[in-house]
Amino acid sequence: MESVSSQMMIAFISAFVLCACLLGALYYLLPSHFLAAQKNARSNHTIPARQIGGLALVPTILILLAVFYSFAGLSGRTVVLLEVSGWLLWLTGLLDDRYDISVRLRLSVQLLGAVLGIAALGNDFQLFTFLPFWLEFGLLVFVMLVWINVTNFMDGLDLMTVSGLGIPVLWIAVFAGLGLAGMSAGYLAALIAGAIMGFALFNRHPAKVFLGDSGSLPLGMLSCFALLLFAQQASVWLALLLPLYYVLDASSTILMRLCEGENIFVAHSRHAYQKAKRAGHSVWSIVGAVALLNVALGVFVFLGLLRPHAWVLLGITLSGVIISSVLLLKFRTTPTQ
Template identity: 35%
Template structure:
């Protein structure tokens, strides 16, 4: 850990938080006028609420991260520019979708292109060189990246839940950079996103006055996926799986359950475990508090996996993370006694 990197991480994080909050205040009248999210089958809110806060989050993250990288890791800025461009493309697509929903096919085509650009920009990373040819691995990573971008979007359906996910994950990634387990430029991007989300958080506090919107959740999913991919490429695949494990489990299990029921998975719904929890008697703050606490546990397990040596210890930590996530999902899926009594 170098003093300059530590100072740079702190500076980028604080600057991103301040800039994000300032941009929200500046843009809020426009978002209230042109980007109202009206309640639908997926919504947890009951009144029209402005969306588009992701514009402030993304802009603050990109400005501060690019500034930090230019000063502390100038050789890495050329590799980050394509990722930033891909994030902006997804933000533009998300902005259109927030105002007037786009058809599924063109939306997916843009997502595949943006994710492919981000994966290519990450460099020559091979996760399974002995098992898969490079083109096949690249295609599978892009497919996984598109799913990750969409699951982050799907999970952004409750006040503060994306903050409760992104803040611990990005803070852990910044810590890994300070520990030397992740390149410094990736750590600056992570802390820039963390700070920008914290700057947005007061406006998304339950009951939210502002939502991220697809303009925010889609590029945030891309940036998070890019950072986790780079962490895996540094030899820390277990940590890269542990950090987003709650989002991965909730979204993927929900998709599989809906497919088994023969439901149209592209349509809005309230089947995610965190949504079922609010129907089962949990308050919004109880749900996001539980998710935040779980993510702190997963971040601690991921940190232990980064510091561990050998194969057995990280494998055991991954099993511990799966058990912790399973406990939370089971708790969310079970109606509280008063709710269960009311349904009987």
């Protein structure tokens, strides 16, 4: 147990230090106008920010994963597929940040990245034993494709990725350190969480840096992979509970836009956290509320791991949905000032 905890800590600290140092170097060495995102009608940041976070965060995760994958118990095939998918999405995101590539090309590459990411799980991976392999494979590819885009959509406010995704992924590493989750999910989660916390040094309010597509697209693939591993090792419901705020905010926003006849592939600013920002909530109050929610959800999942009985899982799932929905409703119903 102590050895596993030490490995999780080493992975986290290594990713934190490398990402922070690399991003610091890029911030001061690259021209100030490079990948600079100017404010517009959809913006929620208060000063012009640079979309260079992914240039440090993703290489940090992928390099450390390639160097230390054997500690996580991942096969060489799995790591190769993750690396190819990650670098492909990273390059596509960088080109999109720089040149604004077409939606069709972007989605095509995302689909390929999702196929590679799900293939990395292996032929023996299965969450739903009642489904044939090919059907579950297609379903998981769709889930990963959606999650890649959700991660991209939600990186629109200072520290939102840190509080909304960093904390849930960090919980997986904590569970692995406690022997409640597998090393494969825990080690990758520790690398992801450490890199996100290194990114947080530059993304704190008022944010100087955002991920950009080069960061959010591969981060979505890698975090989805870690969550799917955790789902197999623990429970689908518990894995879904960890990032529940992201799931509810993104899904409710997509449904609202579809019902109103909007093109969901066009950039927008209608997420609950964005509406709360425009309504006058401070950045710290929004991301702080999401962070506290994710801490509470992690505690619920911890209880579920300790007592994996049907009534316990039902109780914590309902509790998680209720408190997440209350926060989402508060964000959405606050009158705009």
